[in-house]
Amino acid sequence: MSIENCGRTLTIDAEPQRVVSLWQSVTEELLALGLRDRIVAVQGNYAPYPESVAEQAQGLTSIGTSMGFPSKEVLLSQAPDFVAGQVLDGFAFDASQGYASVEELEQSGVTVYGANLCTSADAQTDAWSIDTAAKTLSDLGKIFNVSDKADEVIDRLNADKEAVVQAVAGEPTVKTAYFNGGTGPVIVLAGGVYDSLITTAGGENVFPSDAIYVSKEEFAASDPDAILVGTFEGQDFASQKQFLEENFPEMRAVKDGRISEVPTQETDSSISVMVGLTKIANALHPDLQLTVPTS
Template structure:
């Protein structure tokens, strides 16, 4: 499965991770929105041209982009939440189920990649996009050694390229649960639906505040975020994972640059809670049974504190506060916080 751990794509069979828009004047989109804070067409009062800063570049749009190719699930979700289905010409293969609020909107969008690979240069350029959105602007979907189009090649074809979550392939450690807000605001400006973007950002911030207020004064919890493997074990650490854990009142027991840990290292972690991160195709009961059998003396295993967390809910997208709330409930079971929908 092609997935980003927030640090680089990891090609493993069951493994590992890691915004939009109708228009102004005669360019207004007719698509209806089914986003995180409710349906309704996005309205626009934006005047073009508009510019946004992205990865030390200024992108200027003379009008609303009409043919967008999304190379990462997060911006696809964000565009749909902003009511921009009709602007999406194609999307890459996705790494998880879409949130229920927008899942039906994805059915008619052509997928030009798979969960194992992004679209080739020829396939991507054949879509004649005027905007291409990736997670990062380096490597990943733009790796020419894998047959993908580079940012420069896409720009030569007449499209602009926007990196929604990070700039370089190693910038994952800078991501946090607040990262989606900047992408939403930029895409809201690009597509002339800043009001809708601000509604989504306000909801994310409100959901975060609910968790922050609830965990205030709670004891710090030692947390391991396990994502499969039996030696070495795959762990999620750094970047958005540590951001979610710390906001929920915990501390990741593994360093920010961790990816693979030996059985001995995992056993020595002394974790109070183990978050079991799953992707589609991974079975929580199988993973938790392995942990119970292999690490019976870990406090988290001994006390039965193993909780499934869909890794897609910790991606830098519209579900990030859903993941945050699930983590807070796992760390502090007495809170019983209502999990927001996305």
């Protein structure tokens, strides 16, 4: 079969049997499709696996770390026939860092699939959205001949999304900041999937799509109605909340106590994306008290 991926036509003669995943969200999608027996190695996880796939994830061979990718030699030692990465430019495929490039892998007979994103620039555009996970799941379903299972997972994600869309219809738009740490400048999450999630949940990101680092003065001036705190492994929500309260006491969201945790894992293009969406909707519209789906 052939499939279009990141401006390339991938022709696959047989279902891949030796898969290496170089990003956790991709690993989660493979596990959700029942492909545990095909995964020979993964980069490493950057957060606990969702409950629905945690048992399957036990015992996976890790050849990297949460943010460290395997060298070319280590990757090729796994004899993969299929490698999936979050983006195809740089990062896991950066030859200057000693990693195998996409071209080198393809020359070795490996199919390389860009899951969720194609280039790093996509991260802050609408090419990366709340629906990206469904596209990746659909592609993987075709590649591994498990489209029925992929459709089942996608249908569940779409149902969870629609529940939020229906619930927030008619609700006032909430000015929202998504804080991701830092003490000055501070880090904000904007553009791409973050804007897509906030908008779908009935909000509006107070920062432009290309914002990443903003000064404390800029952050204070944004004066959002609500602040989301994107925590990750090793980061404590209580301390992040305390930082906001101590440094921005005059901010409307801080005065009103509208600071809510939404782990970044749940806003990635993964099987947990609608968990993040529902938590955001609850943070922006507390009266809704939507039931958070299982991941």
